[in-house]
Amino acid sequence: MTDRTSELAENLARVEERIAAACAAAGRAREEVTLIVVTKTYPASDVRILHGLGVRNVAENRDQDAAPKAAACADLDLTWHFVGQLQTNKVRSVVGYADVVQSVDRLKLVSSLSAAAEKEGRELGCLLQVALDAESGERGDRGGVAPDGIEELAAAVDAAPGLRLDGLMTVAPLAGPYAGRQRAAFDRLMDLSTALRATRPAANMVSAGMSADLEEAVAAGATHVRVGTAVLGVRPKLG
Numbered sequence: 375m376t377d378r379t380s381e382l383a384e385n386l387a388r389v390e391e392r393i394a395a396a397c398a399a400a401g402r403a404r405e406e407v408t409l410i411v412v413t414k415t416y417p418a419s420d421v422r423i424l425h426g427l428g429v430r431n432v433a434e435n436r437d438q439d440a441a442p443k444a445a446a447c448a449d450l451d452l453t454w455h456f457v458g459q460l461q462t463n464k465v466r467s468v469v470g471y472a473d474v475v476q477s478v479d480r481l482k483l484v485s486s487l488s489a490a491a492e493k494e495g496r497e498l499g500c501l502l503q504v505a506l507d508a509e510s511g512e513r514g515d516r517g518g519v520a521p522d523g524i525e526e527l528a529a530a531v532d533a534a535p536g537l538r539l540d541g542l543m544t545v546a547p548l549a550g551p552y553a554g555r556q557r558a559a560f561d562r563l564m565d566l567s568t569a570l571r572a573t574r575p576a577a578n579m580v581s582a583g584m585s586a587d588l589e590e591a592v593a594a595g596a597t598h599v600r601v602g603t604a605v606l607g608v609r610p611k612l613g
């Protein structure tokens with residue numbers, strides 16, 4: 375094993391232990407939670423090592439960084455998640471490698487993703503990103519639709535050729551009433567997911583929790599956690 379391989383293996387084992395402990399504490403089966411490793415700012419060689427260690431879900435947040443990395447790893451059976459704020463001029467590129475876009479937060483993005491998915495002749499998974507700190511009708515500072523905008527966006531994805539509504543995603547807010555209250559934020563996301571699933575039972579993905587708060591997300595009922603730093607190390611400022 376190279377130094378980097380053993381470092382990633384150790385980090386991954388520690389994160390795996392945390393997820394398993396959180397599942398046990400919540401009375402959930404370990405299989406109910408999928409680990410997505412956020413590889414942003416780290417090289418394709420790390421993605422390859424992670425794949426060798428059993429990782430099958432990776433996430434990126436910037437197309438410029440992600441597109442060449444995904445191309446360099448095209449031979450690996452990986453599911454690529456796009457989790458960053460997405461400009462419509464990047465959509466065609468992102469749809470070329472992403473299996474799931476977790477940051478769908480406006481109607482214009484839905485139509486753009488749909489057109490690109492149709493052109494590629496493929497079905498793209500979509501999560502609606504919810505900004506729990508956004509006011510009605512607004513979007514969050516880091517993207518995301520306000521909770522009262524979910525239904526309109528979900529209906530748009532339902533009606534969009536090439537798109538499949540998979541569920542909801544959030545990032546715990548840094549400001550507003552949920553600042554520092556991750557568990558409350560994730561409980562709120564779960565309530566919104568329950569409401570969504572009442573009419574769309576297949577949209578059952580709940581993506582919440584990062585390196586610092588994955589335990590709270592698992593306790594609340596998240597099905598997917600997105601972990602970067604705890605696996606790969608602290609990133610340089612950008613990203």
Ligand SMILES: *Cc1c(COP(=O)(O)O)cnc(C)c1O
Nearest residue numbers: 412435457584585600601602603
């Ligand atoms: C970077 C990022 C993560 C991972 O954050 P860490 O704190 O490094 O675990 C998760 N979700 C999104 C949307 C991100 O941009």
